[in-house]
Amino acid sequence: MAKDFPTREENYAQWYNDLVIKADLAENSAVRGSMVIKPYGYAIWERMQAALDKMFKDTGHVNAYFPLFIPKSFFSKEAAHVEGFAKECAVVTHYRLKNDPDGKGVVVDESAKLEEELIVRPTSETIIWDTYRNWIQSYRDLPILVNQWANVVRWEMRTRLFLRTAEFLWQEGHTAHETKEEAIAETEKILDVYTKFAEEWMAVPVLQGVKSPNERFAGAVETYCIEALMQDGKALQAGTSHFLGQNFAKAFDVKFLSKENKLEHVWATSWGVSTRLMGALIMSHSDDNGLVLPPKLAPIQVAIVPIYRKIEQLAEISEVAVKIKDALENLGIRVKYDDRDTYKPGWKFSEYEFKGVPVRLAIGPRDLENKTVEVARRDTLEKEVLHIEDIDIKVKNLLEQIQKNLFQKALNFREDNTRVANTWDEFKDIIENKGGFVLAHWDGTTETEEKIKEETKATIRTIPLNAKSDPGNCIYSGKPSNKRVIFARAY
Amino acid sequence: MAKDFPTREENYAQWYNDLVIKADLAENSAVRGSMVIKPYGYAIWERMQAALDKMFKDTGHVNAYFPLFIPKSFFSKEAAHVEGFAKECAVVTHYRLKNDPDGKGVVVDESAKLEEELIVRPTSETIIWDTYRNWIQSYRDLPILVNQWANVVRWEMRTRLFLRTAEFLWQEGHTAHETKEEAIAETEKILDVYTKFAEEWMAVPVLQGVKSPNERFAGAVETYCIEALMQDGKALQAGTSHFLGQNFAKAFDVKFLSKENKLEHVWATSWGVSTRLMGALIMSHSDDNGLVLPPKLAPIQVAIVPIYRKIEQLAEISEVAVKIKDALENLGIRVKYDDRDTYKPGWKFSEYEFKGVPVRLAIGPRDLENKTVEVARRDTLEKEVLHIEDIDIKVKNLLEQIQKNLFQKALNFREDNTRVANTWDEFKDIIENKGGFVLAHWDGTTETEEKIKEETKATIRTIPLNAKSDPGNCIYSGKPSNKRVIFARAY
Numbered sequence: 001m002a003k004d005f006p007t008r009e010e011n012y013a014q015w016y017n018d019l020v021i022k023a024d025l026a027e028n029s030a031v032r033g034s035m036v037i038k039p040y041g042y043a044i045w046e047r048m049q050a051a052l053d054k055m056f057k058d059t060g061h062v063n064a065y066f067p068l069f070i071p072k073s074f075f076s077k078e079a080a081h082v083e084g085f086a087k088e089c090a091v092v093t094h095y096r097l098k099n100d101p102d103g104k105g106v107v108v109d110e111s112a113k114l115e116e117e118l119i120v121r122p123t124s125e126t127i128i129w130d131t132y133r134n135w136i137q138s139y140r141d142l143p144i145l146v147n148q149w150a151n152v153v154r155w156e157m158r159t160r161l162f163l164r165t166a167e168f169l170w171q172e173g174h175t176a177h178e179t180k181e182e183a184i185a186e187t188e189k190i191l192d193v194y195t196k197f198a199e200e201w202m203a204v205p206v207l208q209g210v211k212s213p214n215e216r217f218a219g220a221v222e223t224y225c226i227e228a229l230m231q232d233g234k235a236l237q238a239g240t241s242h243f244l245g246q247n248f249a250k251a252f253d254v255k256f257l258s259k260e261n262k263l264e265h266v267w268a269t270s271w272g273v274s275t276r277l278m279g280a281l282i283m284s285h286s287d288d289n290g291l292v293l294p295p296k297l298a299p300i301q302v303a304i305v306p307i308y309r310k311i312e313q314l315a316e317i318s319e320v321a322v323k324i325k326d327a328l329e330n331l332g333i334r335v336k337y338d339d340r341d342t343y344k345p346g347w348k349f350s351e352y353e354f355k356g357v358p359v360r361l362a363i364g365p366r367d368l369e370n371k372t373v374e375v376a377r378r379d380t381l382e383k384e385v386l387h388i389e390d391i392d393i394k395v396k397n398l399l400e401q402i403q404k405n406l407f408q409k410a411l412n413f414r415e416d417n418t419r420v421a422n423t424w425d426e427f428k429d430i431i432e433n434k435g436g437f438v439l440a441h442w443d444g445t446t447e448t449e450e451k452i453k454e455e456t457k458a459t460i461r462t463i464p465l466n467a468k469s470d471p472g473n474c475i476y477s478g479k480p481s482n483k484r485v486i487f488a489r490a491y
Numbered sequence: 492m493a494k495d496f497p498t499r500e501e502n503y504a505q506w507y508n509d510l511v512i513k514a515d516l517a518e519n520s521a522v523r524g525s526m527v528i529k530p531y532g533y534a535i536w537e538r539m540q541a542a543l544d545k546m547f548k549d550t551g552h553v554n555a556y557f558p559l560f561i562p563k564s565f566f567s568k569e570a571a572h573v574e575g576f577a578k579e580c581a582v583v584t585h586y587r588l589k590n591d592p593d594g595k596g597v598v599v600d601e602s603a604k605l606e607e608e609l610i611v612r613p614t615s616e617t618i619i620w621d622t623y624r625n626w627i628q629s630y631r632d633l634p635i636l637v638n639q640w641a642n643v644v645r646w647e648m649r650t651r652l653f654l655r656t657a658e659f660l661w662q663e664g665h666t667a668h669e670t671k672e673e674a675i676a677e678t679e680k681i682l683d684v685y686t687k688f689a690e691e692w693m694a695v696p697v698l699q700g701v702k703s704p705n706e707r708f709a710g711a712v713e714t715y716c717i718e719a720l721m722q723d724g725k726a727l728q729a730g731t732s733h734f735l736g737q738n739f740a741k742a743f744d745v746k747f748l749s750k751e752n753k754l755e756h757v758w759a760t761s762w763g764v765s766t767r768l769m770g771a772l773i774m775s776h777s778d779d780n781g782l783v784l785p786p787k788l789a790p791i792q793v794a795i796v797p798i799y800r801k802i803e804q805l806a807e808i809s810e811v812a813v814k815i816k817d818a819l820e821n822l823g824i825r826v827k828y829d830d831r832d833t834y835k836p837g838w839k840f841s842e843y844e845f846k847g848v849p850v851r852l853a854i855g856p857r858d859l860e861n862k863t864v865e866v867a868r869r870d871t872l873e874k875e876v877l878h879i880e881d882i883d884i885k886v887k888n889l890l891e892q893i894q895k896n897l898f899q900k901a902l903n904f905r906e907d908n909t910r911v912a913n914t915w916d917e918f919k920d921i922i923e924n925k926g927g928f929v930l931a932h933w934d935g936t937t938e939t940e941e942k943i944k945e946e947t948k949a950t951i952r953t954i955p956l957n958a959k960s961d962p963g964n965c966i967y968s969g970k971p972s973n974k975r976v977i978f979a980r981a982y
Contacts, residue, residue: 030565030621031609034558039637042555064533067525068611068642068658069581072588074521076596087588090560091599092611094582095646097563105567108582108608117599118522120559120583120611130521140833146530151559151642155586167559342631 007288012232013160016283020161023291023355025278033159033166040355041278043299045169048277049149051201051296052171055193061145061173066127068151069118074126078251081125084218088155090120090166120153125219125244125270128174129252136176136266138257143186144176152274162279163236163491170274176266178258180245183267184222187243190271191224194239202277203294203406204228204284205414206238207437207486209462214446217270221245227461227486229414230283233435235461235488238280241271279491284410285379291356292378294406295399302328302395303352304337307345307364314339317363320388324361324373327392333399353378358402359395379405420484427475427487431456437488441481443474452476458487498779503723504651507774511652514782514846516769524650524657531846532769534790536660539768540640542692542787543662546684552636552664557618559642560609565617569742572616575709579646581611581657611644616710616735616761619665620743627667627757629748634677635667643765653770654727654982661765667757669749671736674758675713678734681762682715685730693768694785694897695719695775696905697729698928698977700953705937708761712736718952718977720905721774724926726952726979729771732762770982775901776870782847783869785897786890793819793886794843795828798836798855805830808854811879815852815864818883824890844869849893850886870896911975918966918978922947928979932972934965943967949978 005018021027025041037045053063069092075082096112099105121127128146135141153167173190177183191208198206206226216223220242228238249255249265258264285292295301304325306317318339325335336357338348345362352360362374373391376383379402386394417436421427430438442448442460453459467483474481496509511517516532528536544554560583566573587603590596612618619637626632644658664681668674682699689697697717707714711733719729740746740756749755776783786792795816797808809830816826827848829839836853843851853865864882867874870893877885908927912918921929933939933951944950958974965972 027625029558030562030618031558031560034560036558036622037556039553039555043553045556046554062530062534063537064530065528065536065660067520067522067527068644069522069525071521072599073596075588082597088586089588090583090609091585091588092581093584093599095579097566097578097580097582097610105564106573108563108584118581119588127521131518131527134518153559169556 008231009288015288016279017161019282019286019291025282025291026161028161031166033156035161035165035167037169037275040299044281044293044297045275045278047297047299048197048201049171052193052197052273053147053149055197056147056171056173059189059193061147061175063148064146065148065150066124066131068121070121070124070127072117072119074130075119077126078219078247080247081219081251085122085154089122090153090155092118092120121150122152122154123270123272124148124150124152124172125174125248126252129248129254129268132174132176132266133252133254136254136256139178139259142176142178142256142266143182145173145186146175147171147173160279162275162282165275168275170272172270172272175269176249176254177269178256178267180267183245183269184243187222187224187241187269187271190241190269191226191239194226194241194271194273197273198226198228198238198277198280199407201294201296202281202284203296203403203410204238204280205407205411207462207464209464209486211240212446212449212460212463212485214449215460217242219244219247220270221247224465225462227488228280228284229417229437229488230280230491231413232283233417233489235437235486235490236276236280236283237461237490238277239271239273242269244268244270285406286356289381290354292406293356293358295358295403298356298358299334300336300352300355300357301334301399302336302359302361303348303357304335304361304363305345305348305352306339307362307367311341313365314341316368317365320368321361321363324363324388324391328395331392331396333392333396349376353381359398361391361395377402379409421475422472424475427458428456431458431487431489435489437461437486439484440475440487441472441483442485442487443477443479443481445477448474448476452487457489459490461486461488461490499722500779506779507770508652510773510777510782516773516782517652519652522657524647526652526656526658528660528766531790535772535784535788536766536769538788538790539688539692540662543684543688543764544638544640546688547638547662547664550680550684552638552666554639555637556639556641557615557622559612561612561615561618563608563610565621566610568617569710569738571738572710572742576613576645580613581644581646583609583611612641613643613645614761614763615639615641615643615663616665616739617743620739620745620759623665623667623757624743624745627745627747630669630750633667633669633747633757634673636664636677637666638662638664651770653766653773656766659766661763663761663763666760667740667745668760669747669758671758674736674760675734678713678715678732678760678762681732681760682717682730685717685732685762685764688764689717689719689729689768689771690898692785692787693772693775694787694894694901695729695771696898696902698953698955700955700977702731703937703940703951703954703976705940706951708733710735710738711761712738715956716953718979719771719775720908720928720979721771721982722904723774724908724980726928726977726981727767727771727774728952728981729768730762730764733760735759735761776897777847780872781845783897784847784849786849786894789847789849790825791827791843791846791848792825792890793827793850793852794839794848795826795852795854796836796839796843797830798853802832804856805832807859808856811859812852812854815854815879815882819886822883822887824883824887840867844872850889852882852886868893870900912966913963915966918949919947922949922978922980926980928952928977930975931966931978932963932974933976933978934968934970934972936968939965939967939970943978948980950981952977952979952981
């Protein structure tokens with residue numbers, strides 16, 4: 001396994017890119033800005049999907065599917081939405097190709113021009129609310145708790161694998177409610193689902209909060225978010241949950257007859273996480289030796305490697321190895337026994353280390369004699385020799401320990417890299433020289449927010465939920481502020 | 492539940508369309524030719540996906556994801572493929588919108604024209620083989636056994652929900668092999684997977700065979716297919732598995748160093764099934780009372796309805812109903828206990844009947860006294876009163892029986908509607924007046940095939956695999972033929 005890639009210290013951006021490609025997670029495609037998600041990367045994404053999908057269903061949601069294409073005119077219906085979304089989009093203008101009269105390949109058939117252009121969905125509020133109009137007549141039809149797993153396209157100029165791609169995979173929930181309170185409760189419930197998923201599955205600690213008006217989703221009344229901190233000190237928005245008020249119901253004329261027999265506009269939420277989470281996962285835990293995966297999301301949780309000189313020894317080792325494999329699989333653990341004779345043990349060790357397999361077991365002739373197994377954990381790179389008795393239980397416990405350790409390590413990192421700034425100079429110094437989250441007072445205006453961004457590239461990542469009142473003065477304008485917000489440079 | 496829709500006899504096409512809409516499976520969207528798959532329909536599709544995905548993985552396949560967009564020039568690389576696919580496609584020509592100078596909505600920004608147009612994938616052979624070129628160097632990199640779950644777009648002029656839509660959901664497998672034999676074996680293995688899925692999960696019997704050259708996938712050397720027969724006597728192609736030879740490897744220059752150290756082109760297969768299967772499922776089993784679903788794919792397998800006059804009686808009934816529900820769920824059965832007081836039992840009966848729930852249990856005061864339950868099965872519409880003892884086991888057995896019965900009924904229907912034609916008059920008479928599959932001799936030429944299609948609208952659905960030699964004369968041309976093929980009018 002090739003280790004010819006820079007350390008995080010040397011070049012963090014290159015380290016990330018090389019890691020994604022060399023660990024077989026994803027690669028760039030022939031289509032600018034679109035990636036290919038390779039089987040190993042997709043296997044991780046599938047586990048994320050399965051866990052999230054179960055959490056959505058456990059909280060009463062169902063899946064559905066809406067069209068990829070959205071008529072152009074739909075984007076003009078919600079005023080804020082069009083500003084935020086209708087700009088960098090893929091536009092379908094024709095529906096046919098024909099043979100080039102010159103005999104070279106195919107050309108667009110100009111006679112097959114669409115009357116109205118179709119936009120490849122950048123997000124689906126418009127087409128979904130156009131649909132909900134027919135689904136909702138009375139309060140009996142509410143709530144609608146629908147989620148969709150889909151691909152979306154936003155024409156990004158500067159792309160990075162998983163973090164920012166023209167096409168990406170995501171889920172988008174779109175719910176409809178009788179009351180404002182119920183819609184807000186839904187928005188918050190989903191924020192909790194996302195938080196639980198990030199922390200318990202991805203082992204990535206996140207801050208919960210709301211966005212400043214400037215960073216809100218185009219068309220939302222309030223955008224809730226979870227924010228994670230990467231190892232280079234930059235923040236990453238890991239998921240958003242929007243309270244949309246009645247904006248889309250008004251734009252698409254979606255009304256219901258209430259229990260009080262009044263015609264009212266429906267209240268809405270939307271929420272999503274995407275393949276961007278793959279970027280967060282990779283950047284949170286991986287190191288200069290390669291990928292580090294939390295056991296709950298690792299496609300292979302345990303790799304077993306036989307150590308032998310002569311092929312005759314392999315049969316004896318395999319007998320033990322297969323027993324261990326079966327015992328582990330009976331506990332629901334995903335195991336690969338790698339008895340390929342075409343690669344040396346050292347090569348396999350590097351391979352599983354590089355690909356982030358949480359636990360590697362090695363069994364050699366001496367282990368057979370001593371009834372032992374060498375157990376190596378990826379997170380700490382520690383090795384120990386354990387007696388074979390109850391090895392399945394020991395490994396199961398170790399996997400749980402690794403899952404917890406990764407979370408704790410990431411939490412410690414975030415705590416070590418969350419700083420309070422009380423003056424503008426302090427703020428600039430931290431952002432420039434230390435990175436991480438900065439807790440600072442802000443006067444609440446978009447003007448100040450934008451000036452801070454201009455001068456430091458730092459943005460308000462989130463306004464923490466339930467922060468205690470803590471009066472002070474805006475680090476930039478000196479105007480009064482009643483609580484601190486979180487600033488950082490961000491992905 | 493509204494039953495104001497025609498019987499199959501009165502108007503089969505309308506019956507199908509109304510059923511899909513009124514049973515909340517899918518509906519037309521604001522985008523011409525694109526459907527919305529509603530939660531109840533999507534829940535069935537999810538079960539199909541889960542079953543198929545497991546079968547693919549059990550046969551060694553992994554999932555990945557490739558771009559939605561394909562550069563236009565890729566389509567010109569495989570000569571047959573461009574003829575078959577590059578015509579009716581959605582073409583992306585621009586990547587930005589801007590505010591209309593007139594102040595009305597948004598217009599396409601002409602300055603954001605793509606240098607090369609992008610085609611929304613109608614199928615992914617081209618982009619995938621362009622990718623495989625970088626994945627494959629030596630025989631050690633083979634086989635590649637990759638599947639993708641994705642949406643695709645083919646610009647259809649006449650669309651029908653699930654059966655033919657501009658956008659549809661599907662899976663497409665794309666495999667790469669060292670040898671011709673291995674690729675053919677893969678093609679056949681997948682045909683068996685599809686057959687098993689159709690028959691064991693969907694309860695739809697299918698014929699296995701290959702397509703005539705005229706009906707082959709554009710770019711394939713051989714197209715294997717499974718064909719089902721619908722209740723109106725029309726055939727429906729339910730899945731295809733293509734042996735692609737070295738066509739795509741040559742078009743995209745994908746070579747590998749063989750064990751003999753020679754540079755050779757890679758052998759390929761591709762295979763897919765789509766949301767079209769939903770149409771096959773609905774049309775195979777449903778009746779004039781609504782949807783009929785095979786238990787294995789039904790989102791709700793058992794509905795329990797309490798019968799009571801006074802609300803006081805409900806608590807007592809619920810106690811028994813919940814116990815039954817728990818016992819059934821412990822056996823892995825999907826149950827809904829419908830204790831809504833806002834609807835009458837009769838309304839609920841119609842609802843579950845219309846939505847195809849395989850088994851409905853009803854419990855009233857007299858049942859409490861007698862320790863009985865009324866059990867109604869959807870497939871035969873029969874009811875019986877059973878003692879409550881071991882009701883969970885009885886229902887489980889009944890579900891298995893229903894699954895088998897649906898398959899047997901569909902198989903009987905197909906056998907009753909498979910006829911032999913020995914003369915052209917006989918052939919025309921069957922096609923025109925009886926429908927179904929017709930076994931007839933064909934001279935093997937595309938010319939004859941097309942003339943038969945012109946005159947009768949019947950096409951060769953499949954050339955059965957392993958059919959015994961049975962010499963005769965072509966029903967149309969009188970030329971010699973050594974085995975019969977299957978003709979039918981088709982969806």
